[in-house]
Amino acid sequence: MVYRLDLRSCACGFSYVQPHGHHHGRAHAAGDRRSAGDPLASGFYGRFAIAFVVAVIFCLNIVLIGFAPLKMQIGVVWFELLLLFLAFFDSFDLSLPFIWKNLPFLITQGVADDDLCCGAFANIFASLIAIVAAIAKLS
Known part of the structure; x- marks a missing residue:
């Protein structure tokens, strides 16, 4: 029996998977009222249970990291x-094969014309303002 935390469906609920692939712990029936999953189906107590589990995991994470040395904490x-x-x-469910196939077009045509030029001009303009402000502070 393998336990896993289901993050893709934003359920944050535990379920277990048996080695031959049958899922237990989360039923997929339309009328099923589970404590994690769709907020409209789970109700107040489901949202409270999710918030409680996330808060406990967050607090345990902070406490456990606090025991480690500083370099390990950073890592x-x-x-x-x-x-x-x-x-x-x-969570965006992007089609990576489609992106890789069209990457040359995205770089040369789709992105370079607008976004990169706008970003480059914004960086140049911000750098000029920073240089003028630094010179003004020196004088």
Whole structure:
């Protein structure tokens, strides 16, 4: 029996998977009233249970990181931020093969014309303002 935390459906509920692939712990019936999942189906107590589990995990994370040396704390926090970013990126359900196939077009035509030029001009303008402000502070 393997326990897993289901983050893709934003359920934050525990379920277990048996080795041959049958899922238990979360029923997928339309009329099922579970404590995690769709907020309209789970009700107040489901949202409270999710909030409680997330708060306990967050507090345990802070306490356990506090026992580690500073260098390890920094590495753990950056690793957790990377995992949160990847979970956020995965929540968009992007088609990565489509993106990789059209990447040359996106770089040369779709992105370069507007976004990169606008960003470059904004960085140049902000740098000029910073240089003028630094010179003004020196005098």
